[in-house]
Structures are given as C-alpha cells and as structure tokens.
Amino acid sequence: GAVVSQHPSWVICKSGTSVKIECRSLDFQATTMFWYRQFPKQSLMLMATSNEGSKATYEQGVEKDKFLINHASLTLSTLTVTSAHPEDSSFYICSAGGWAEATDTQYFGPGTRLTVL
Amino acid sequence: GIQVEQSPPDLILQEGANSTLRCNFSDSVNNLQWFHQNPWGQLINLFYIPSGTKQNGRLSATTVATERYSLLYISSSQTTDSGVYFCAVTYNQGGKLIFGQGTELSVKP
Numbered sequence: 001g002a003v004v005s006q007h008p009s010w011v012i013c014k015s016g017t018s019v020k021i022e023c024r025s026l027d028f029q030a031t032t033m034f035w036y037r038q039f040p041k042q043s044l045m046l047m048a049t050s051n052e053g054s055k056a057t058y059e060q061g062v063e064k065d066k067f068l069i070n071h072a073s074l075t076l077s078t079l080t081v082t083s084a085h086p087e088d089s090s091f092y093i094c095s096a097g098g099w100a101e102a103t104d105t106q107y108f109g110p111g112t113r114l115t116v117l
Numbered sequence: 118g119i120q121v122e123q124s125p126p127d128l129i130l131q132e133g134a135n136s137t138l139r140c141n142f143s144d145s146v147n148n149l150q151w152f153h154q155n156p157w158g159q160l161i162n163l164f165y166i167p168s169g170t171k172q173n174g175r176l177s178a179t180t181v182a183t184e185r186y187s188l189l190y191i192s193s194s195q196t197t198d199s200g201v202y203f204c205a206v207t208y209n210q211g212g213k214l215i216f217g218q219g220t221e222l223s224v225k226p
Contacts (some may be wrong), residue, residue: 002162032212034213034214041216041221044160046213046214070211095160097212106150108158111159113158
C-alpha cells in the first residue's frame with residue numbers, strides 16, 4: 001500500500017516551454033499532496049502544499065505564477081513549470097499524505113528529473 | 118523555524134559493519150520520519166517514529182523526544198544500504214516535513 005507515482009520520470013525541454021508533471025496516489029486517497037525540489041547533493045526543499053479542491057499554499061520564495069499546482073482529485077496533483085529556464089533544472093519530487101498509520105505520514109513518488117536546455 | 122541537523126554528513130563502511138546515524142532537532146515535534154533515498158532518487162519510508170524504539174530487520178530507530186534527537190541503527194550493512202538517509206520532522210498541524218541535510222552512506226564490498 002501507499003504507492004505514489006510520478007510521470008514523467010525525466011524530461012528535457014527547451015528554454016521557454018512549459019512542462020507538466022503528474023503525481024498520483026495509486027492505492028489511497030491523499031488529502032494533501034506536497035511538491036519538493038532537490039538540487040544535486042542537497043536536501044529536499046518544500047515548494048508548496050496542495051489540498052484537493054483548494055488553492056495550493058506556496059513556501060516563501062517560490063513563485064506561484066511559475067510553478068502552477070493543481071490538485072483536481074484525491075489521487076492526482078500536477079505541477080506545471082511555466083516558461084522553464086535552465087535554472088529550473090532540478091529533481092522534482094511529490095509526496096502524498098493522509099493514509100493509514102498517521103495523517104501526517106508522507107509517501108514519496110520516484111521523482112522527475114527536469115533538464116531545461 | 119525548527120532546525121534539523123544530521124550527523125555525520127558522510128559515512129563509508131565496509132560491508133558487514135554497523136553504524137549509527139543521528140538526527141537532532143531544535144524544538145518539539147509532532148512526528149519524525151526516517152527515509153532512505155536510493156541512488157535513483159526514490160525516497161523510501163523507513164520509520165515513522167515520533168518517540169520510542171522500532172525495529173525492522175537490520176534497521177532500528179530510537180527517538181528521545183524530550184531530548185530532541187533520534188538515532189537510526191544499521192546493522193550488518195550491505196551494499197544495497199548505500200544512499201542518503203534523511204530524517205524529517207513535522208511540528209504543526211499542516212503536516213509539512215522539515216528535512217535534515219542527510220547522511221550519505223557508502224557501503225563497500
């Protein structure tokens with residue numbers, strides 16, 4: 001149980017294009033989903049928290065117009081990187097919470113590696 | 118905000134050795150989790166352990182909430198244990214996880 005998938009697992013795009021990343025909880029309903037960013041050899045940095053049917057809450061310093069988050073259902077959240085630039089290249093990871101052992105336990109997707117040329 | 122510090126930052130072990138990883142946190146927490154990030158980037162839940170001791174095979178963890186630290190024990194290490202170990206805490210109802218900087222473990226055959 002508690003499986004979270006992400007798609008795509010990696011993507012290469014040209015500067016100026018937009019990229020959408022999907023995060024799905026496969027075997028449970030996630031009341032809350034989280035999006036993280038991780039640079040090489042660094043820890044995870046929380047970007048935003050999304051609850052189904054409501055607007056995402058962004059962390060300080062994260063541009064909400066650049067990183068669009070939609071949480072349309074209890075099993076799907078999407079992150080769209082708009083007008084991507086090389087500095088947006090990173091490893092993006094989602095997590096889903098609200099299952100079983102404790103409501104604040106999070107389960108992580110496998111991540112999406114974004115490279116912007 | 119709350120600070121989470123992990124030590125050591127790097128650790129190299131010979132296969133079969135034991136190790137202890139430490140996580141200190143600066144304030145009271147609701148929850149503490151240990152994760153293993155494998156070389157492909159996947160984070161794997163190891164323990165949900167806001168207090169007490171848990172064991173799962175060769176791994177065990179202890180959290181002493183009153184003293185604001187947690188320990189992860191790895192016994193009889195294997196090469197597949199290599200990767201980065203993170204501890205992360207939540208301290209409010211929002212459930213946001215605050216991650217430590219991780220311990221990068223390399224187990225040599």
